Amino acid sequence: MQNGAPKPSSQAPTSRSGITRHGLARVLSKLGFCSRTKAYDLIADGRVAVDGEVQTDAEFAVDMSRAEIRVDGVAIAAQKRIYMMLNKPRGIVTSAADEKGRDTVYSLLQDGGLPWIAPVGRLDRASEGLLLLSNDSVWAARITDPLTHLAKTYHVQIDSVPDEMLLEKMRAGVHDDSDLLRVTSVSVLRVGEKNAWLEITLDEGKNRHIRRLLAALEIGVLRLLRVAIGELPLGDLAKGKWRTLDSHEVALLAVATVE
Incomplete structure (x- = not known):
């Protein structure tokens, strides 16, 4: 505006x-x-x-x-209502245009013959995974409304091996500026010698929520992938590809956002 x-x-x-x-x-x-x-x-x-x-x-x-x-x-x-999911690759900006000339999610949609369509929420440039897009602004607003507490699930690779104390601190939350950053749930998916993968669920989405929370706990993020929104999984959709949602999937998310 x-x-x-x-x-x-x-x-x-x-x-x-x-x-x-x-x-x-x-x-x-x-x-x-x-x-x-x-x-x-x-x-x-x-x-x-x-x-x-x-x-x-x-x-x-x-x-x-x-x-x-x-x-x-x-x-x-x-316009005909369009509902889509995209597997956003790392390095792509969730924006219609970028002042630095970086590739945006629209560069992945150029050959789709689509009408105007907008991202539903955001993933930062370094993050990957499930991104919804639609031209139904009412449906999109319900999904992004923080009052609906729609769960979003992430797989996050960190640069250390976590213990239960770290997981408890993530659940309890930390203050960063004026925000209380915490997770709804967290569990360990797998552990290596020097790093690990966590599954994290949020029912709110402050700006760079997971990265800021882990940074406050002196933990670095190596990769961050969103794998589900509500009951809708990313599934086996290839990186950089998109597909339309079927009527059941659209309704599933709509029902999940009813207060």
Whole structure:
């Protein structure tokens, strides 16, 4: 969102007739046409018209079931909902664009013939594994909402051999700045002479949560892979590849996010 752009309202206004209206930028996102940030840019540039009138107010109230919305003169309809999983490789940025010119997850989707689609949550550049993508902003928001406490499971290689005291400290948590960082569960998968693999489950996801927690305990992370979100496993999907979710998998995650 551009500096100075109006802040999206938390609730959709309702007219006296009972029709629910949403801000224009949110409508473009809900229709699966583009991200909310991109919508603000399109509207500010005068490229979006509602019922034949150009609108430059991103919060202009729209009844998305009745209004005709055009972008650059082309009528916009609700896009087919896309739900995907990607096995993100290490070194790939979870972003639409990168100011340093590094490869993003979109470089792995170029030949897919896909409409606009956005990552559901993030994996940092050094992390690997299961990343969801969708153009269904409502479904995505439920999955990323911290209030749903949707479990995420990781396999993490560390640079030391853990003992039970370390595992207990990870469960109890440590303070880093203003955050309490802790795991929902942790167990040892396998141990080598100088390192080990842990299975870690979180039901919250603060920025670089696992890396910061282990760094506070003076433990280095060698590899970090997300292997499941809720009951949805990464499975045998090859690194750098993606596939669409079936209706059962989409519903599985939707049910898991019901408070």
